[in-house]
Amino acid sequence: MAGSDEGGASGMNPNTMSPAQSRAARALLDWSQGDLAGKVGLGEDVVTGFESGSSDLASGQIEALRSALMAAGVVFTNDGSAGVRLSGRGGDEGTRLGALTTENDR
Helix, strand or coil: CCCHHHHCCCCCCCCCHHHHHHHHHHHCCCHHHHHHHHHHHCCCCHHHHHCCCCCCHHHHHHHHHHHHHHHCCCCEECCCCCEEEEEECCCCCCCCCHHHHCCCCC
16 A cells, blocks of 8 residues: 555554545545645645555655644544544544653643
8 A cells, every 4th residue: 555664454554544535535625636735735746646546655745644634624444444534523633652741641
């Protein structure tokens, strides 16, 4: 899968996003490829290439795109098949495991 550094038990890294999920998430938000690219400071051609499957992005770039979508309220699902839906509560994805410290452990 594009951008995947390593797979979990299911063969899919939980922080990976497929091109189809990216397209679907943008559609839910009514965002253009340029809108998504602008949220993370990438060129529109980067998103276009990723979503068309014509270019492989670094996993960090895919994660940046995915995080921008999540911040806008998109929830990525993998309950049998990968998908997306809108959250009912907004876009706070919480604190990532690698960012936990004693300061934010309250």
